[in-house]
Amino acid sequence: MHDRNGVDGGSDGDGRIAGGGKLDSGGKLVDGHSDSRRRSRSAGSEDGRRECGRSGGADSPGSAHRRTPRKLILDLDTGIDDALAIAYALASPEVDLIAVTGTYGNVTVERGLRNSLAVLDLLGADDVPVYAGIDHPLGSDSFEPSAGSRAIHGDDGLGGASIPESSRRPETQSAQDAILNAAATYGRDLLVVPTGALTTVAHVCCRCPEVMSGVGSITFMGGALTVPGNVNPCVEANISQDPQSADNLFHCAVPTTMVGLDVTHRTVLTRDATRAWRSLGTRAGRFFADMVDYYIGAYERSQPYLGGCGLHDPLAVAAAIDPTLISTIGLNLQVDLEGPFRGRTIADPELLREETTSTRVAVGVDGGRFVSTFVGRVGRLLGERC
Ligand code: BDR
Ligand code: CA
Numbered sequence: 001m002h003d004r005n006g007v008d009g010g011s012d013g014d015g016r017i018a019g020g021g022k023l024d025s026g027g028k029l030v031d032g033h034s035d036s037r038r039r040s041r042s043a044g045s046e047d048g049r050r051e052c053g054r055s056g057g058a059d060s061p062g063s064a065h066r067r068t069p070r071k072l073i074l075d076l077d078t079g080i081d082d083a084l085a086i087a088y089a090l091a092s093p094e095v096d097l098i099a100v101t102g103t104y105g106n107v108t109v110e111r112g113l114r115n116s117l118a119v120l121d122l123l124g125a126d127d128v129p130v131y132a133g134i135d136h137p138l139g140s141d142s143f144e145p146s147a148g149s150r151a152i153h154g155d156d157g158l159g160g161a162s163i164p165e166s167s168r169r170p171e172t173q174s175a176q177d178a179i180l181n182a183a184a185t186y187g188r189d190l191l192v193v194p195t196g197a198l199t200t201v202a203h204v205c206c207r208c209p210e211v212m213s214g215v216g217s218i219t220f221m222g223g224a225l226t227v228p229g230n231v232n233p234c235v236e237a238n239i240s241q242d243p244q245s246a247d248n249l250f251h252c253a254v255p256t257t258m259v260g261l262d263v264t265h266r267t268v269l270t271r272d273a274t275r276a277w278r279s280l281g282t283r284a285g286r287f288f289a290d291m292v293d294y295y296i297g298a299y300e301r302s303q304p305y306l307g308g309c310g311l312h313d314p315l316a317v318a319a320a321i322d323p324t325l326i327s328t329i330g331l332n333l334q335v336d337l338e339g340p341f342r343g344r345t346i347a348d349p350e351l352l353r354e355e356t357t358s359t360r361v362a363v364g365v366d367g368g369r370f371v372s373t374f375v376g377r378v379g380r381l382l383g384e385r386c
Contacts, residue, residue: 052180052208069096070216071186073179074317075133077196077238078115079106079153080295084378085195085313086119087288091377094321095191098182100130101175104143105196105241107157109135112196115157117166122284124385126168133175133200137242148231152298159294163287179204180211188216191320195221195313197241202249212254217323221316222246223260223333223345225361230303235343236261239335243343247335250348256359258333259316260345263326263365267315268308271296273375277382284385288378311374318370319362327364330357 072095076082089097100120102113113130120128136143154160171178179201182190192215194201201220205212212218222238223246229235239246249256269292278289292309299309319326332351336344 052211068189069094070321071096071098071182071190072317072320073097073099073101073182073190073192075101075103075175075179075192075194075196075201076112076116076313077103077105077107077109077157077241078112078119079149079157079196079313080159080291081309081311081313082106082112082195083115083119083158083288083291084311085193085317086116086125087123087378087381088314088317088374090120090123090125091381092317092321095317097125097128099178100128101133101178101200102130102170103133103175103194103196103198103200104135105145105238106149106153107145108143109133111157113170114165117168117170118163119158121166121168122163122287122385123381126166129171129178130168131171131173131175131178134203137197137199138244138248143241149237152295152302154294159291161287161291161294175200176204176207180208183208183211183215187214190215192218193220193313193316193320194218195316196238197245198222198238198249199242199245202242202245202252205254206248206252209252209254217257217320218254219257219259219316219320221259221264221312223258223361224262225258225260225331225345226262226363227265228261229344230261231343234336234341236345239345240343243335243337246345247337250333250335250359253358257319257323257326257328258345258359258361259312259319259326260362261310261312263362263367264310264312264315265303265306266365266367267311267370267374268299268306269296269311269371269374270308273379276375276379280379280383282382282385285382288382311371314374315365315370318374319365325366325370326362328360328362331359331361332357333359333361 072089100116102109109132113132116130222236224236231237231240274289274292277285295309299306332348332354333345334348336342
């Protein structure tokens with residue numbers, strides 16, 4: 001849990017060096033590596049029977065420098081800005097994307113997994129495994145994307161932009177076991193970034209809080225504390241998908257960082273970027289330009305005052321990598337579960353005087369630094385592809 005409330009620069013920076021390494025296909029820890037896009041990866045290999053074990057304890061004391069990239073798991077409802085989050089992760093040398101797990105929201109889990117595989121393949125990351133997570137909210141047994149989600153991300157989640165289907169399939173292991181296995185193996189060397197419905201991540205955190213408390217950070221995109229929501233005046237889309245799971249996460253004693261609309265609406269991408277991507281002359285550049293032009297068009301209709309599209313999910317990845325991009329306040333959050341404010345993220349009134357807080361809520365962002373880093377890194381990646 002975090003210390004007293006107060007504005008700070010982020011959620012890690014503890015100076016501990018990571019253990020490095022990855023899991024081989026038999027689940028054994030093997031050597032670390034630096035080239036994140038040329039090695040085969042796996043978030044784990046146990047076949048769905050992991051119990052809560054102790055964290056692998058990747059924090060070797062005594063060094064302030066990380067020599068190996070940290071491991072990253074993205075839990076996505078792949079959607080347009082989720083695809084941008086994949087691109088930013090692959091373009092960032094500080095992290096090794098070891099897995100994408102699939103949640104729902106912009107699209108179903110099944111559609112999101114197909115989208116993730118296709119985007120990873122297009123970006124040359126066809127060795128990154130994807131895992132299916134829980135495909136519906138607590139209290140329901142199914143999920144269908146809302147009309148609002150379809151308007152913003154398109155029926156296929158990728159704005160109808162043309163991309164070859166992947167020939168790969170999701171792994172047979174569940175997302176829940178993949179995340180727990182990686183958390184137990186890598187400990188503080190693992191960053192987890194959920195950017196869709198929180199059902200799967202809340203499930204693993206509540207099931208094994210001691211293991212999940214041992215990861216480097218859980219930095220989720222979702223919520224709105226100081227600004228209006230984007231589903232209604234109080235509620236942000238990711239939290240709206242499964243308010244109960246989000247509330248469970250906030251109350252299960254696992255530290256998190258919230259990157260909500262408070263900051264993501266201050267980081268916008270414009271058509272200058274998509275023009276530049278299209279002019280690269282690569283298939284990846286054209287696909288990302290077409291997809292993001294669709295997204296910007298949706299924003300021009302719904303929130304023209306922003307001047308572009310919100311870089312929601314990529315900002316969560318960037319804040320996990322470099323917490324100095326955001327300033328945060330510590331709060332014990334709750335999610336309203338009933339009534340007209342159902343889905344609202346707000347401080348739990350019963351925990352206001354607690355000295356320890358479980359969530360660092362981003363309320364400030366160095367938007368200029370993030371957007372220019374995003375444009376530079378993603379532009380280079382798209383230019384490298386054929
Ligand atoms: C969030 O909701 C989804 O539409 C986006 O992908 C993002 O994760 C923004 O509220
Ligand atoms: Ca998302």
